[in-house]
Amino acid sequence: MKNYYGNLINREVWFMKVLHITRTIGQGGAEKIVLQLCKDVVGFDHFVASCGGIHEINLYKLEIEHFKIPDIDKKNPLLMLQTLTTLNKVIRKNKINIIHTHHRMAAFYGVILQFLNKDLKHIYTAHNVFHDKRLLMRIALCKAKTIAVGDGVKKNLKEEYKIKNISVIYNAIDVKVNKKESNEFIKKIISQGKYIIGSIGRLSEQKGMDIFIKAMAEVKKDVPEICGLIIGDGELRNKLEDMVKHLKLENTIYFLGYQPNILNIIRQLQFVVLSSRWEGLPLTPIETFSMSKTIIASNILGNNEVISDNENGLLFEKDDFKELSRKIIELYSNKFKLKKLELSAKETFMDKYEYKKFIKMYTEVYTKMEG
Numbered sequence: 001m002k003n004y005y006g007n008l009i010n011r012e013v014w015f016m017k018v019l020h021i022t023r024t025i026g027q028g029g030a031e032k033i034v035l036q037l038c039k040d041v042v043g044f045d046h047f048v049a050s051c052g053g054i055h056e057i058n059l060y061k062l063e064i065e066h067f068k069i070p071d072i073d074k075k076n077p078l079l080m081l082q083t084l085t086t087l088n089k090v091i092r093k094n095k096i097n098i099i100h101t102h103h104r105m106a107a108f109y110g111v112i113l114q115f116l117n118k119d120l121k122h123i124y125t126a127h128n129v130f131h132d133k134r135l136l137m138r139i140a141l142c143k144a145k146t147i148a149v150g151d152g153v154k155k156n157l158k159e160e161y162k163i164k165n166i167s168v169i170y171n172a173i174d175v176k177v178n179k180k181e182s183n184e185f186i187k188k189i190i191s192q193g194k195y196i197i198g199s200i201g202r203l204s205e206q207k208g209m210d211i212f213i214k215a216m217a218e219v220k221k222d223v224p225e226i227c228g229l230i231i232g233d234g235e236l237r238n239k240l241e242d243m244v245k246h247l248k249l250e251n252t253i254y255f256l257g258y259q260p261n262i263l264n265i266i267r268q269l270q271f272v273v274l275s276s277r278w279e280g281l282p283l284t285p286i287e288t289f290s291m292s293k294t295i296i297a298s299n300i301l302g303n304n305e306v307i308s309d310n311e312n313g314l315l316f317e318k319d320d321f322k323e324l325s326r327k328i329i330e331l332y333s334n335k336f337k338l339k340k341l342e343l344s345a346k347e348t349f350m351d352k353y354e355y356k357k358f359i360k361m362y363t364e365v366y367t368k369m370e371g
Contacts, residue, residue: 026053150281172358203234218325289349
């Protein structure tokens with residue numbers, strides 16, 4: 001058996017078993033990372049436990065066994081006991097060596113599971129920044145190897161939660177694009193002379209799609225040919241669709257829902273907008289840069305770790321939709337600046353977010369945990 005780099009794998013390492021515990025296996029950056037680890041960190045048997053989601057089919061295709069558990073974000077005592085019991089049975093039946101948790105409550109279950117299984121090792125990847133539940137986090141991570149997806153997340157863990165010995169492994173993506181595949185709807189509106197930009201992410205409070213919509217209402221007053229696509233799904237979709245109707249933007253903003261081939265979508269856009277209210281280390285800028293496209297993003301921790309203002313993208317103050325509208329018009333109006341940012345964006349991706357390095361670092365973490 002050979003690994004991602006073509007090297008022979010030690011048989012002892014091959015039989016190590018890793019259980020990934022995450023809230024969902026639906027759309028989202030953390031879920032993409034779990035899929036990539038299952039697919040390309042070879043030399044290990046991977047399993048996933050979550051409350052389910054759209055990527056269950058991808059796990060099936062990878063022949064990764066998925067165990068359905070209740071939503072770990074729900075604090076009902078009976079559900080929590082059911083979750084703990086199920087996870088413990090999975091660990092014992094499948095002789096799991098390592099649990100890799102990707103959610104704060106998953107990490108809390110992790111420390112209890114370590115108490116119940118004395119040789120069980122625990123890795124926790126922090127995918128986001130938080131400012132609450134300090135005691136819970138300190139208990140959850142007391143026996144875990146902690147990984148942050150970026151320097152901002154590491155700083156948050158150290159300053160808010162007093163966690164020590166944190167490693168940083170930057171998020172990365174496996175770039176695979178079928179250049180013959182294009183979204184027919186996007187092709188249609190481009191053929192009508194529209195200038196297409198897009199905002200990508202779960203339709204939640206965090207991602208700030210309402211800020212993007214308000215900005216597009218301002219943009220429409222001066223440059224009506226600019227159209228915005230909202231790519232993703234979530235709990236706020238109905239509310240956001242109502243906002244678009246209220247602002248009479250039905251011919252300016254279009255909802256595409258979840259799109260599995262997001263890189264092909266990005267390739268068809270002029271640039272991307274990310275108006276998040278908070279982030280860990282977002283995948284959207286990395287995905288955007290991989291396609292030699294640039295991005296306008298809110299100037300928050302995580303975003304400003306990937307995006308350097310006026311170098312590989314533009315930043316605007318969080319929640320300031322009027323500033324965002326001005327930045328959108330600026331890039332539309334200045335093709336030279338747009339091209340300059342695109343070239344720098346591709347360089348950033350190649351220099352910092354190389355996928356083989358990402359896989360190699362996680363492979364080393366897993367191997368050292370067993371040692």
